[in-house]
Amino acid sequence: MGDAPPGPIAVHCSAGRDRTGVLVALALSVAGVPAASIAADYARTDGRSGATILRTLAHLEGRHGGVPTYLLEPGATDSRLRRLRSRLLTRSRSS
Numbered sequence: 001m002g003d004a005p006p007g008p009i010a011v012h013c014s015a016g017r018d019r020t021g022v023l024v025a026l027a028l029s030v031a032g033v034p035a036a037s038i039a040a041d042y043a044r045t046d047g048r049s050g051a052t053i054l055r056t057l058a059h060l061e062g063r064h065g066g067v068p069t070y071l072l073e074p075g076a077t078d079s080r081l082r083r084l085r086s087r088l089l090t091r092s093r094s095s
Contacts, residue, residue, distance in 0.1 A: 001027055002083030021045055025053050029067035030081050031088040 001009055013019045021042050028038045035057050039050030057067070064070035068081055 002080050002085075002087055004087075021048070021053065022056065025057065026067050026071065027084060027088060029057060030071070031085050 001011075011020055011023055025038050025042055028041070029035070035054055036050075038057065039054045042048055042053040043050035060067050060070045064073065071081065072078070
């Protein structure tokens with residue numbers, strides 16, 4: 001997401017909740033969104049429980065020290081995570 005060209009990004013899968021929901025939750029966490037807000041967003045999908053994503057985020061915190069560290073382990077870079085955070089927190093000109 002951080003490397004995508006300017007403009008909207010579509011993220012989807014066939015059911016729109018598991019892979020997509022986790023991907024969006026990870027991105028929101030990198031952007032500094034509180035876990036409770038991420039869970040509330042996740043729960044809006046097809047009546048899902050926010051507790052599911054809270055457990056996932058807690059697991060990543062306990063085992064890896066948080067989402068950014070988890071993403072750095074397989075090869076994300078600090079600069080890529082900064083670009084993602086900036087993209088998500090920067091207001092678009094069309095807003």
